[in-house]
Amino acid sequence: MTAPALPQSEIKRSWYKRNEIAVTPWLFLIPGVLFFIVYVIAPIFQSVGISFTEWDGLGDPVNVGLANYAELFDDDAFYTSLRNNLIWLVLYLLAIPAGLLIALLLNQTVFGIRLYKSLFFFPFVISQVVVGLVFTWFYDPTFGLFNVALSWIGLGPVNVLGDENYVTYGIIAAGLWPQTAYCMILYLTGLNAVDPEQIEAGRLDGAKGMRMLWHVVIPQLKPATFIAFVVTIIGALRSFDLISIMTNGGPFGESRVLSFYMFEVALSEYGFRMGYGAAIAVVLFLIMLCFIVYFLWSMYQEERGR
Amino acid sequence: MFPTPIEKSSAGVQVAYKTMLPIALILWLLPLISIMVFSIKPDADFTTGNYWGVPSSFEFFTNYGKVFFESDMPRYLLNSLLITIPTVIGCMILSSMTGFALGIYKFRSNLWIFFMFIAGNFVPFQILMVPVRDLTLDMGLYNTIQGLVLFHIAFQTGFCTLFMRNFIRALPFELVEAARVEGISEIRIFWYVIIPLMKPALAAMAVLIFTFIWNDFFWAVVLTQGVESQPVTAGITSFNAQYRAAYHLMSAGSIVAALPPVAMFFLMQKHFIAGLTLGAVK
Secondary structure, three states, rough: OOOOOOOHHHOOHHHHHHHHHHHHHHHHHHHHHHHHHHHHHHHHHHHHHHHHHOOOOOOOEEEEOOOOHHHOOOOHHHHOOOOOOHHHHHHHHHHHHHHHHHHHHHHHOOOOHHHHHHHHHHHHHHOOOHHHHHHHHHHHOEEEEEEEHHHHOOOOOOOOOHHHHHHHHHHHHHHHHHHHHHHHHHHHHHHHOOHHHHHHHHHHHHOOOOHHHHHHHHEEEEEEHHHHHHHHHHHHHHHHHHHHHOOOOOOOOOOOOOHHHHHHHHHEEOOHHHHHHHHHHHHHHHHHHHHHHHHHHHHHHHHHOO | OOOOOHHOOOHHHHHHHHHHHHHHHHHHOOHHHHHHHHHHOOHHHHHHHOOOOOOOOOOOHHHHHHHHHHOOHHHEEEEEEEHHHHHHHHHHHHHHHHHHHHHOOOOOOOHHHHHHHHHHHHOOHHHHHHHHOOOOOOOOOOOHHHHHHHHHHHHHHHHHHHHHHHHOOOOHHHHHHHHHOOOOHHHHHHHHHHHHHHHHHHHHHHHHHHHHHOOOHHEEEEEHHOOOOOOOHHHOOOOOOOOHHHHHHHHHHHHHHHHHHHHHHHHHHHHHHHOOOOOOOO
């Protein structure tokens, strides 16, 4: 076979044609990256900048250095929010074992099980606003089902959302409802992919029940657990809708978390203190950043493993 | 299969399991069932304290009729649609492009750009709130549907890129190589080779984004404030203020507000679940 001579046009190919493979990805990336930088990446840095100023959102920001952060140190509301954020983080993780438990219960093939699975998943599809409303009524001291149930076992009515000791736990329980549903669906999909041969091998070795679950099944569910962990942590730190709907931070600000307190400071009747709000947001961001770095590091390990 | 299939256990256990299922489901959905019951009760039941008894009359049409014809609810629902649908389309366009670029091509900053999208997607909303609100005000888009849509598209692009890129990565690369050998331009590869293969992923993503955006509350509160632009999640609070203590109407309103994503989920269940697991759990 003789090599054909390069046609004249081949030499005069346009610059784009010659560099097509190197240039195309950038052409495809530009709109998305640009949008993302303007609306997501740049605002992070702008917020950090604003946190060093005093600003009502209208006039010119006045530089105050670290004053906002210094104020945080003496702000009781900030500590309450921070404490509640930690409670949220820890208790929200209960959604993972709870989701696994429900998934194990539902991982059968009886008649109608598909419908059961979808209906168990139902709470996740509903807006958190509606979940909040539903649970507000559920806890209502005069007619809520919660207190009806309490009275059956002889306990007096508890105004969950009006009691500063219970309010955060009450809201977290409402949040756990959809989050557990999410974790359940992750585990149901994960359980589908568990290698039946390993289960059989485990059975031959005499593993049963909890031992089988712990040593054979859970290790194989690792990808599902990772995603469940990621979405639950993010969900816990993003908790805003439920608090806003159910208690609006009350009573006496006892159910605030950082995300809600920030909003209150920057955009509500407490006045438009953008600088102070931004400082709270930066603290929240730094907490999140620890997790983001961990998530990315895990993903990086996986990418390299390919 | 784990746990051991129930068919292998004794008849007693099977019966127990099958009776346990509906009971567990009812308990699980009890809060929801209760507002469904509320929403068909007449006004009188609440004044007489008949909260949990049998409704004294069936008022489904009266209550939902009020929601649809005597409140701002239809307007809020329309706003929600006008916000959600353009966002879904915008995200599909942008992220199929970014996903293609990051999934097919190897270049040095590839992984960094990918990680930028993921990291941005995880940040708490509050760190973006002040600058994004300011930017929207500056563009004259505060309290408009467009302002909200633009932000949603930008933010969701992070998640969608993660989704698309992972999906494209899992496609056989030989397809692209074969097309290149044939001398097909890169843009045509995107359009004629990759896009047709991405259809299931695009469907999954569309359902998910629809649900996320429909259910968004925070940004609706930050970027809009009136009937003319607020989506139903934010509107429901003013609806409730209007009908304070009218539990039958508030319940009916909540159900109406929650319905579209629920319908979406039941219609596109398979895609929805594939999407939620981010394709990581096959």
